[in-house]
Amino acid sequence: MYNQSMPTTPFRLGELFCGPGGIALGAKRSKVVTPTHTLHIEPVWATDYDADTCETYRQNICPTKPEKVVCEDIRKLDFEHLANISPVARKGSLTNISRRLYFLWE
Numbered sequence: 001m002y003n004q005s006m007p008t009t010p011f012r013l014g015e016l017f018c019g020p021g022g023i024a025l026g027a028k029r030s031k032v033v034t035p036t037h038t039l040h041i042e043p044v045w046a047t048d049y050d051a052d053t054c055e056t057y058r059q060n061i062c063p064t065k066p067e068k069v070v071c072e073d074i075r076k077l078d079f080e081h082l083a084n085i086s087p088v089a090r091k092g093s094l095t096n097i098s099r100r101l102y103f104l105w106e
Contacts, residue, residue, distance in 0.1 A: 006033075010042040014085035016074055018046035019053060021060040028061070044083040049073045 013027050027041035043061055047070040048054050054071035062068045070077065 007037040009037055009039050011039065011086040012044045012084060013041050014044060014082060015046040018048045018057050018069070020056040021046070024057070024061045044068065044085060045070065047072060047074060047077060 013024065015024060018024065024043040024046060027043060030041055032039040045068050046054075046057055046061070048057065049072065051071055054069045058066045058069050070082070
């Protein structure tokens, strides 16, 4: 049962090729409740090269924090200046990635 006083653990999401924000929207709406705490996903940055796409993402996902979206070619992106994200480990081939993603947290 969900208890608002339970500790929450955010997974920090960074997106390359973010598009209009479909993955981030699904991530923001997801939540896992365990007997001891709640896990959720928080988009912390996103990038795409198309200006209209970046603006759509801003409107859909982070209208009050537009600086979370970097509109730039990833080949020129300075990753050192982006917020830290939660690491993701992957096993298996890319064809099975949807079944084999594991979020790691501290």
